[in-house]
Amino acid sequence: MTKTVLVLGGGVGGVVASNVLRKTLPKKHRVVLVDRNDSHHFRSSNPLLLVNKRKPEQITRKLERLSRKGIEFIQAEIKHLDPGRRTVETSRGPLDYDYLVVALGAEYHPETVPGMREGSYNPWSFEGAVQLRQKLAAFKRGQIVLFLSSLPFTCPPAPYEIMLLLDEYFRRRGLRGQVDLTLVTPEPTPEPLAGPRVGDSVRRMMEQRVIKLITHARVLSLNFNNGRGSLLLDQGITVPGDLFLGVPSHWGPSVLRDSGLVEEGGWITVDPETLETVDEHVFGIGDAAALKLPVMKVWAPKAGIFAHYQAEVVSRNIACLIAGEKPHYRYTGKGL
Numbered sequence: 001m002t003k004t005v006l007v008l009g010g011g012v013g014g015v016v017a018s019n020v021l022r023k024t025l026p027k028k029h030r031v032v033l034v035d036r037n038d039s040h041h042f043r044s045s046n047p048l049l050l051v052n053k054r055k056p057e058q059i060t061r062k063l064e065r066l067s068r069k070g071i072e073f074i075q076a077e078i079k080h081l082d083p084g085r086r087t088v089e090t091s092r093g094p095l096d097y098d099y100l101v102v103a104l105g106a107e108y109h110p111e112t113v114p115g116m117r118e119g120s121y122n123p124w125s126f127e128g129a130v131q132l133r134q135k136l137a138a139f140k141r142g143q144i145v146l147f148l149s150s151l152p153f154t155c156p157p158a159p160y161e162i163m164l165l166l167d168e169y170f171r172r173r174g175l176r177g178q179v180d181l182t183l184v185t186p187e188p189t190p191e192p193l194a195g196p197r198v199g200d201s202v203r204r205m206m207e208q209r210v211i212k213l214i215t216h217a218r219v220l221s222l223n224f225n226n227g228r229g230s231l232l233l234d235q236g237i238t239v240p241g242d243l244f245l246g247v248p249s250h251w252g253p254s255v256l257r258d259s260g261l262v263e264e265g266g267w268i269t270v271d272p273e274t275l276e277t278v279d280e281h282v283f284g285i286g287d288a289a290a291l292k293l294p295v296m297k298v299w300a301p302k303a304g305i306f307a308h309y310q311a312e313v314v315s316r317n318i319a320c321l322i323a324g325e326k327p328h329y330r331y332t333g334k335g336l
């Protein structure tokens, strides 16, 4: 009998899952991918996009192209999950499934910081990065501030990567002496998961390049007066700036809230080795999942490399289940 595997989200996790499923499942079974957008944007390249080392079209692919491989793509807004009835409600009608892979990523909530939506650009979104690319190209003098609204956020090394790239970008243009760079983060130290040696080393790199680092920061608001902005932190600290790169609070996808699949914080509860949720027909991967790594017992960073390897495990296990075999693939923390 024909089985349908529905993959929600055409980001890194969803695209890898769809590809591996299509390669491992016999042709008679359906692999269906749903995303609200018509294209996949490879956001790991956003930092390079900002400094003009990538063009928008180089990091964008139409999801419809997957149909050449036998993957059905439906562009639709996912509205509601009903695991009990094995149905997903979408703007294009209900979709039934035998197995479901949820790879919906994280949702951004700039409204948690008053003034952020109006006063800053989000380098974490593709659209924000495209706008920033133009702003940065025209920027010749003044203070650039990158701030993180809260933890957790996708790709812990990315803020540091962006600051180092900006340093190089303005040096190359002979403008570095006129451009101040500041990074504001709630983290106690750079990339805390990577340990104190990495943290110290990143701190040194920032100091050598005269990039100001403010840690333990809680951003309260972003305010503008006569065209100049200032970021208000707790304890009355203000950080002035001319261009703000703001990374909004990350929340679990709102469509999952009443699905019975998520923990208190809104992220999907999964078995750390099989990525199975409380429903044996539903798997959660990537940024949307709350996953304690089997190694080190720390929360998995929200990064594409983790989503990729989790997608492989889940897809191969679903293929086993459909073939009537015991699923034996295990996620071991690969990516760390």
Ligand SMILES: Cc1cc2nc3c(=O)[nH]c(=O)nc-3n(C[C@H](O)[C@H](O)[C@H](O)COP(=O)(O)OP(=O)(O)OC[C@H]3O[C@@H](n4cnc5c(N)ncnc54)[C@H](O)[C@@H]3O)c2cc1C
Binding pocket: 008, 009, 010, 011, 012, 013, 014, 034, 035, 036, 037, 042, 043, 044, 045, 046, 047, 076, 077, 078, 079, 103, 104, 105, 106, 123, 124, 125, 154, 155, 158, 253, 255, 285, 286, 287, 288, 302, 303, 304, 305, 306, 307
């Ligand atoms: C600046 C930056 C740099 C990064 N650098 C790296 C790096 O160097 N290495 C690395 O490993 N990772 C990196 N990452 C992280 C990586 O991009 C993410 O971890 C990865 O994209 C997560 O994959 P995902 O499939 O879980 O979610 P996503 O890729 O976010 O995909 C989720 C998809 O679900 C869709 N969706 C969500 N809700 C709905 C809905 N209701 N209806 C329809 N569609 C919906 C979205 O449109 C999206 O396409 C970086 C991220 C950023 C922002």
